């Protein structure tokens with residue numbers, strides 16, 4: 001894929017780019033069905049967006065507690081203290097485990113759908 | 123937008139950076155780019171991502187990677203080990219990757235751990251790529267203004283023909299190192315994420331720079347880093363050897379362009395040039411130290427041999443060659459899960475040369491190039507006890 005604005009082109013800024021070889025990873029299907037793979041990507045993207053909303057809310061609360069009156073710009077620019085950063089990171093990691101922890105089940109202990117013994121117990 | 127005062131900001135964040143690295147990670151007081159675009163200021167030497175929501179998405183992806191590399195990976199490892207044992211095979215027996223894939227490639231726990239890692243990586247790159255391209259005029263103007271700023275210098279070579287092996291979308295970064303004008307920006311934030319926050323202040327690069335051995339005579343007047351990317355190691359090398367002339371070269375124009383802008387912004391004098399490691403244009407016997415970090419696993423075997431030959435040429439007699447990469451401090455993995463992860467990284471994370479690198483007798487290739495080789499040089503990478511070290515015979 002040539003860059004329309006690559007170095008030497010007459011119009012636009014020089015980008016110092018050249019042609020490259022595209023990876024085929026976008027076509028990867030690991031879960032047996034492309035839809036399932038796409039759903040997993042969507043689920044993680046959704047998690048990231050949800051966390052962004054929650055983090056914004058947390059930061060807004062932090063600012064409220066300190067200032068009483070705040071602006072959107074203050075929220076956007078806010079620099080959490082190291083202690084607040086630690087709190088946010090702990091909360092983020094809990095958030096991730098709560099949602100995605102299901103995917104980290106004990107790998108030695110998977111029972112297949114067609115396992116035959118109805119009396120099987122843990 | 124209001125700009126944060128960098129020094130006030132910096133004062134509030136040094137505690138997080140830690141006193142030991144404080145001096146190294148600070149920006150010099152004189153440093154100032156002609157057009158510095160950092161709408162949310164900076165933390166130490168890291169310019170914060172330009173929007174709170176983007177920063178939060180990346181914070182999430184960082185956390186998700188930790189989870190994927192931790193809990194999910196352990197689960198996949200246990201699953202793989204159980205499946206292989208159930209077949210009566212030894213998972214530590216250096217099984218061929220084809221056999222490992224045949225037995226475990228369709229297992230849902232393993233497949234999902236690979237899927238989620240890949241999805242997170244795709245989101246990582248996509249969100250960064252979109253951000254810099256959505257504001258391309260701003261970021262392009264910032265780079266153009268910085269091209270001629272100092273300290274340090276920048277040399278771009280638009281006519282350079284990159285060898286094909288360097289033009290892949292390595293670790294599936296959109297456009298790779300050569301094809302996207304913001305490859306440097308995207309790489310820096312994408313790899314910060316990859317290092318799960320442990321390198322936001324170049325902490326790892328500072329450690330690597332401190333691991334590089336000095337030639338026996340003690341004379342260090344010129345140092346070269348090959349494959350410098352964003353110049354983080356080159357900057358750390360200049361800080362370790364303040365009296366030396368330090369060069370960082372890379373095949374990617376956008377990479378050295380960003381590296382120069384960043385070094386100038388931090389206030390460290392490094393010379394960056396868009397040149398090939400195998401055709402570096404430096405005079406014979408020029409450098410006291412030539413080094414590189416995580417470059418060789420992204421280089422073909424022929425490329426590696428050519429780079430070693432060129433390194434030998436530009437080093438002065440008695441000069442030190444110190445490559446740091448996955449297997450310069452220990453052998454490639456033999457256990458099934460480790461082999462699977464390397465294969466997977468190569469196949470699905472856009473690391474097409476990684477297995478060729480693992481298969482290369484690197485010490486042998488260094489000897490072929492003429493180096494005296496010490497396979498038990500001082501350790502560099504975390505978790506290693508040694509690193510390969512070459513010396514040019516006097």
Ligand SMILES: C[S@@+](CC[C@H](N)C(=O)[O-])C[C@H]1O[C@@H](n2cnc3c(N)ncnc32)[C@H](O)[C@@H]1O
Pocket residue numbers: 288299327348349350351352354355371372373374377397398399400414415416417420421425
């Ligand atoms: C993983 S990055 C290196 C990261 C960097 N050294 C660090 O410590 O963070 C590999 C870099 O090597 C560069 N590279 C690969 N082959 C090269 C070659 N033959 N000549 C110059 N640069 C090369 C790539 O463009 C890329 O920027």
